[in-house]
Amino acid sequence: MMTKLTAVITVMMPMLAACKPAATAPAHDIPSAMKQAAATLLQSKLLHAASIAVVYRGKEFILHQGELETGKANPPNDTTLYEIGSVSKTFAGLLLANAVLDGNAALDDPVQKYLVGDYPNLEWQGQPVRLRHLVTHTSTMPGMLPSQVNAILKDFTAHATPAKLNSAYANYGQQQFWQDLHTVRINGPLGKDYAYSSAGTELIAHTLEKIYGMRYEDLLTQFIARKAGMHDTRLRLAAKDAGRLAPGYHSDNPVVTTPMPQLPWGAAGNLKSTMPDMAKYLRLQLGADPAVVESHKPLLRFQDDFSIGYFWNIGNNRQLGTHYVHHGGVPRAQSYAYVVPKYQLGVFIITNQSGDATAGAMESALAPVFDTVESMERAK
Template sequence: MKNQIICLLLVIFSISCKNTTDTNENQGIQNMEKDTVTISMDTNAAAFLEDSTVTAISIGVYKNGKSYTGHYGELDRQKGNPPTDSTFYEIASVTKTFTGTLVAQAILDGKLSLEDDIRKYLDGDYNNLQYDGHPILIKHVLTHTARLPSNNKGIDELFKNEADSLAFKFNEIEKNYNKEKYFSHLQEITLDTLPGTKYNYSNVGANLMGHILEVVYKKSFTQLLDQFILKKSGMNTSKMILTEEESNRLANGYNNDGDLMPHLPVSNTLWGAEGGLKSTMPDMIKYMQFQMDSTNAVAQESHKKIHKENATEWIGYFWRVEQDEDGIYYHHHGGAFGANTYFFIYPHYNLGIVASTNCSGRIASANLKSAVDGLLDDLKPFGKKSISRAITTLCFEDIDKGITYYHQLKKEKPEGYNFEKEGELNSLGYALLRKGEVKAAIKIFTLLVAEFPEAFNPYDSLGEGYFEDKNYQMSLLNYEKSLALNPENDNAKMMIDKIKNNKEK
């Protein structure tokens, strides 16, 4: 009996030791993961803030079921006021993914069909919303192929002359816009091609979906957001219209010259379905959880591929859907006059990344995307690493050595780095261009063209490089090559006209 008791105590002690060891090991793994995420956020935020035109960045990461946030810099220059978990950002067009998710809810509820003619939900005569007998369908609006205008009446004309006052003129139109003006504009539209065939990003279309949702549910768009997304996901700090106290926590927005920009008035005048939401980092992580829940039928429906852009890119319910060698991922960018947000979810990596800054403009947007790419490269559990990040430091020190290293890695480690994605070298080229390293950028774009000779965008980028170098003959040559490969490249058309007009002058 005594021996049995001793054996039993030894077994209990052994189990206890094992549990203690397992707990310590699990805690160690969790701490290691936390350190990895924190280091990556710190590193990529520091690189982002090297750009003197920006002052702040907030990052949210959802990895293996755990949430992480990081806030860096200061929201207002020399004010010493860093962003926090309670800071509201304008997430702008990321709002469209919420609208798309509500449409997915309506599809599952039997309220809508992707094949519905949108005129079914409009009062009055809208015979203009068809082309050669083919009407605009719900699926066309969701995928920006309805051929609706990009913006409300009067806005697109402003962008033809991007003066310093553009943001204020934009806001003047928007804050005086109402639903009567919106529907009047809708009756004036003339379609130029068959719906569903040609992409044209449309805020008008996103707001139209807001209206249609209100018609089928007989509730306001804001009520639908609360009912089907915000409350279900526990998002308590995501709103269309903020209280006075919350408005004090809304990040001031600046352009790349450091000028204070006005906030978007879109949620005050129309539905806000195109870009009216304001949110915080903790709430955006909750939205990641909502979208990455494999048991959430509505989220899964919203991710379905509706329109194919090319071999690896589709559009879902306003979601951008892409596929790489590791799996399918979903994303959207939101940009306002004083804000930029990138939102990505990678179900195959069990990873979500969101990053926001209170600065607008192409430079801030490109650098913010680079920060997201850096986070992905650091945190994904498997797959090829970024070749751009691998050679960036060397390219900035000595471009010829950087390119030599590129070829060395491609020869020695072809499976270790992503050599198949043209965006890798393209982003590096533009990083060099933004830093004033024009000659180095041209060399990277030349390498890009050599690596992807049948793609139109590398020639477009090389054309821009030569344009910045004032070598207009070579710039024109490359823009023309880009246009030949893609006759719908509007940027190439614009730049060709610009160069030819300058020559005539």
């Protein structure tokens, strides 16, 4: 969700991933490497807890460390629901990839095909915004709708930011989104420049609703349950599950902050999930499901080591080879998901704090995991 911060992170991550050496020699096994990663991460004074899921060549490992609230000795566990932020976008990309394979949509479809009403503003020099542009963040759509949210996020670390976001979205639903969409201006060539857009992701969710004739929320829940056995991942929480949602901290504010506000469809950043379910998602992403394979296809190359698929950022470096990565961030949590086919490795890491330095801390902390896997592979 964090438009400016996330845009920078998601562009840079594929080029930076796994390039930092571990502070110590690689561990001898995955659990030890995970403990080392968590210990490194929680050295950051603002971080309270961390959870890590690793799938490596068919084996699954989950680690929880720290305390969700300072001084309460309440560590996260396998039932804790985390807000995974913009990693949610990869789920929308997977659903669109499935629709493309089914012949229900084409990447070059104009988005206008799926909209009710006329939006002549969604074009550039006579060329329409297409689904391809939305999933590669090259539509030049604004980062967020309503537009005032983009201004709020420019000062993301200000203590007032979560309250301002809550106010902006308090009565903001799909009807208001459609009204605001009429005011959008496409300001540059389509399919060329990377401009991270959560608003574009929300349009993909609407497109999927039109294709399948059902709510995005229901479509997603049924799809991931069928494909991956994920039954504890959802966009909205029932009252009975509210107590399982991880509390979290914004910036350097010592007071627990409010959850991420609900977006019109939620595809851009509203998913909540447990670590066992995220391990199942990693397994799915490492498998041969046709929709997964389609979603990993590079649709646009920005640099030699950075392409983008169906919302997945695709990096390439010596250590990991071609890999898929996405950052997630909400006002009180940040996460990373990695899929590394070279090693049949998937990693998901999350912490219940969100600030300017959180992403970098997670990136550095994961170095022991990647170094250990590389060492184990060489030893075979």
